[in-house]
Amino acid sequence: MFLRLLRSTAHELCAIDSGAPRTGMADGAVTWLLADITALDPGGEAARRIAAADLVLLAVPEPVALAAAGPLTALMRPGSVLVDTLSVKGRLIAELADCPDGTEQVSINPMFKPSLGIAGRTVAAVVLRDGPGVAAFLGLIEEWGGRLLRLAPDRHDRTTAVTQALTHAAVLCFGFALAEAPVDIGQLTAAAPPPHTTLLSLLARMAGGAPEVYWDIQSANPHATRARDDLANALRRLADLVADGQEQEMANAFHRIRAFLGPELSHYQTRCERMFAALQDTPRDDAGLTA
Template sequence: MNAFPPGSRALVVGVHGSIGAMLARQLASSGFRVTGIDLARADAAPANVTVLQADATRPDAALRQVLGETRILVLAVSQHVLTQALPQLLPHLPADALLVETLSIKSPFAAWLADQPTTQAVLGINPMFSGDLDPAGRPLAAVPYRDAPLADAFIDLLRQWRLDVVTLTPAQHDEAMAMLQTVGHSAVLAFGQTLARSPLALDALLRLAPPPFRVMLALLARMTQNHPDVYWEIQADNPCSADARRRLLNALATLDDGVASDDHAGFHTALTALKEDLIADHPDYVDTSRRIFEFINQPPAPDTLPAFRAAIDRIDDQLIDLLGQRQALIGQVAHFKKTSQTPVMQPNRVLEVVQRCKTRGQRWHLRGELIEQLYRLIIEEACHIEYEHVGGPREPLLQRSAPAFQSAGVNE
């Protein structure tokens, strides 16, 4: 049986927050009738979401009526608001509804929940990304507080959104978050404080700044864009956070002591151990840092012909690198198609690819005909590669995929 038949109602509390808005959007796209509430007014609501201005800690008649029909209640609010609102909301919620909370820290809420006279299924989720990013392919921690089929059904829904769901207990969640969030945020905040208290001016420093400094500043910039409570709860509410900060302090003290005692060899040993323990099994991070650093040092806007040409050369490098990456994936698709006996030629997918790219190209005023020309060549090459691997009779792309290539001159 489908736990959430099409048109089931979802209510998102905190719909103007980034996670609330993301979940409202995703639920609407999965066929839910979504109502969002928020204390704050905002100009834009997520598409296909009805937004009410309401206070979840004091549900008015309109909110109580929505609650009575709600199958999934999402609470994308701070722990303080959540524990104030829940006792007011639960009496109006059907007994077979699912509650989903999005707190950054789970064990204090788990302890609070254990004392509540609720019967509803409760699932904690913690998306490991801000809600303004595309969720597909990103990790999400799921913490089912009570075994319930409805929580499993919601986890299935998250997987349909192509989230990489990792299920944890509240204690496991918080232990991991101390390492994944407390330590990183503390390091970035300490960097920011040190910089802010320095007598050196940031503008002057930025002229000279190497990529790691720019990356640290970018991380700090990101932290200033979210609500401070998000970061406060990560530092203050996680029972593992104090220990994590102490470890960071100790590590810094060890570095300081080592330098003070001129322990050059110890420094070598430590860095070699880090390389062996952490990076040896994850060499792709070396490449990631190279790509981030390349990206973050944007060269100045060109103003001479050689400078324009150098900029174009760099973009051509990227085009070729990306084409190579696309082609490498095609090789894998070919292998997959051979073992699963899937036809090489997929006219629906071809149409989807070309139309997506035409829409994307509109952002840059790229003509649809150019996109069709380019993708005719790229997909023909892809099909050629796949046929070489898969074997069997070949079908011509243009004949099978005529609707994708409608522009004059492309279909010849």
């Protein structure tokens, strides 16, 4: 995504990866180098490019970023900008604390799948070492149509533990339960009311993604354990309410939920109605797949 976005801005673009170029990126607009950024040859072409770059952007899994942060910042020139796209910030920030001074650093988290595009979508940003280069890069995000959300490191990780770890855990557990249910997908599709169709759609989207991304979100965030515990406790609480016949307590729980949503309640009700209408209107091809 960032290679495409930077094409109109960057004087020169170079991608360093351990594998072959991504589809559509081997067209001459981007120089593609095969190298391991965790074990760079100091005299190699990749190291030379990093040393000359104004911007170095780490779009890699957390273990790779942690291993590469020190070697990369040792190569980068003063005033250049290091950007990462990790979903959890705490460990990388600790790793960067001992890196040489001179580089500017900002840690971002696009809160969406890159294929959706950046326009109108939130990009969380944690500024670690500010400077004109960081300001320029964050300005580009806004020029591209991204909605910039600046957060402190711990606030970022606490927020994403709810918006990502808790949400993904709920959808995945729905999938775990479905996989053991005594029905097939054809029956579910035929019988599904809109809420079930919505959850099936979320589950299908996640199942088509990279498992390591979802693993990183669950395993790397220090606040994700509490989010999963809260989810498990909530399910047990619901089971207890039903088992004990506590219908009034269910009504009280709905009241607490409405109070939490507050002024956003009607907004999200309207969004849900529109989403359900879109689900009903989505065409299907002869194979039963969404067109």
